[in-house]
Amino acid sequence: MKEAIRQRARELGFDDCRFTTAAVPESAARFQEWLVDRRHGEMAYLQRNAHKRVDPRKVLPGARTVITLAASYAPSVEKDCPPPLPGIVARYARYQDYHDVLGAALKQLTEFLEHSDGPGTRSLWYVDTGPLLERDLAQRSGLGFIGKHTNLISRRLGNWIFISEIITTLDLPPDAPETNRCGSCARCMAACPTNAITAPFQLDARRCISYLTIELKGPIPLEFRRAIGNRIYGCDDCLAACPWNRFARQGQAMRNHSRPELAAPDLIELLSLDEGEFKRRFAGTPMLRTKRRGLLRNVCVALGNIGDPAALPALRRAALDPEPLIAEHARWAIQQIVSRRRTTRPGQS
Numbered sequence: 001m002k003e004a005i006r007q008r009a010r011e012l013g014f015d016d017c018r019f020t021t022a023a024v025p026e027s028a029a030r031f032q033e034w035l036v037d038r039r040h041g042e043m044a045y046l047q048r049n050a051h052k053r054v055d056p057r058k059v060l061p062g063a064r065t066v067i068t069l070a071a072s073y074a075p076s077v078e079k080d081c082p083p084p085l086p087g088i089v090a091r092y093a094r095y096q097d098y099h100d101v102l103g104a105a106l107k108q109l110t111e112f113l114e115h116s117d118g119p120g121t122r123s124l125w126y127v128d129t130g131p132l133l134e135r136d137l138a139q140r141s142g143l144g145f146i147g148k149h150t151n152l153i154s155r156r157l158g159n160w161i162f163i164s165e166i167i168t169t170l171d172l173p174p175d176a177p178e179t180n181r182c183g184s185c186a187r188c189m190a191a192c193p194t195n196a197i198t199a200p201f202q203l204d205a206r207r208c209i210s211y212l213t214i215e216l217k218g219p220i221p222l223e224f225r226r227a228i229g230n231r232i233y234g235c236d237d238c239l240a241a242c243p244w245n246r247f248a249r250q251g252q253a254m255r256n257h258s259r260p261e262l263a264a265p266d267l268i269e270l271l272s273l274d275e276g277e278f279k280r281r282f283a284g285t286p287m288l289r290t291k292r293r294g295l296l297r298n299v300c301v302a303l304g305n306i307g308d309p310a311a312l313p314a315l316r317r318a319a320l321d322p323e324p325l326i327a328e329h330a331r332w333a334i335q336q337i338v339s340r341r342r343t344t345r346p347g348q349s
Helices: 003-012 028-038 044-048 099-117 132-141 187-191 207-214 222-228 241-245 265-271 275-282 286-306 309-318 323-343
Strands: 016-021 066-074 121-128 162-167 197-199 231-232
Touching: 003 016, 003 099, 016 132, 066 099, 066 132, 099 121, 099 162, 099 323, 132 162, 207 222, 207 231, 207 286, 222 286, 231 286, 265 309, 275 286, 286 309, 286 323, 309 323
Parallel strands: none
Antiparallel strands: 016 066, 066 162, 121 162
């Protein structure tokens, strides 16, 4: 049965498929301590469904098995021809929304399970949406190991991977768990611009650029704005530093859903988007999640950090935007550029 499921998963575009039990993950207590310390920031949903996250059997009563799946989003060779003032978008967001792409495949795989085992089988699929400690389940299933940056690393695929799960009442033999293989390497920790990886395997989300540019809905704290650089949606620095990426390869499922125009978008152009244009530009992509106010907030910070006076006209218009969040960050960016011009001595750039 397991091999038939793996074969069907490969046919649907997944790059790996493993199995584990639906027992409580060993990290449940650490996760609860992380919540108590408020290191999840404003991600209140993690607190609301914590009782389910620490026990998969509360997600699906009668669950016996969790099937974990990996889909690589490692990029093909990219051509570098950025605009004069480019923004940086995390690699996973340079595709059609993975929730939609992988969700369609997961639905088919779940139907395959239920038809194969006959009536009475119940299954639920999730792709970064369910109340499961998915990285811990993935490690226990042998899909990969959790690195010091707290992301999953596959020995076969590196760490440019989406992970998803099917929790089911099917009773299938578990695969052997993966062991940690970071060794003494700490490249991911050294690469983090905001020191969000506070210790090996410990992340303070409140300092993470991915959190600050995506999950945080209000103003970006002043102490972190400079470190964001020209990143406008997420951050890949800790992932890119991982030496296991030498095994990364372009995956099947995401290959035909690339959006290369999102790799280095023109910041000045983005700053001119109204609500309708924003929705049209980013329809069907993860970037729609930030809403216009969040993305343009990030764009203002990026322009302030780049410091090019050519951005001043657009920023001055943004400073009059009816959305206060955009206007405040535009004023900050203007101040950064003007201050830099004043302190630059003649003959220097």
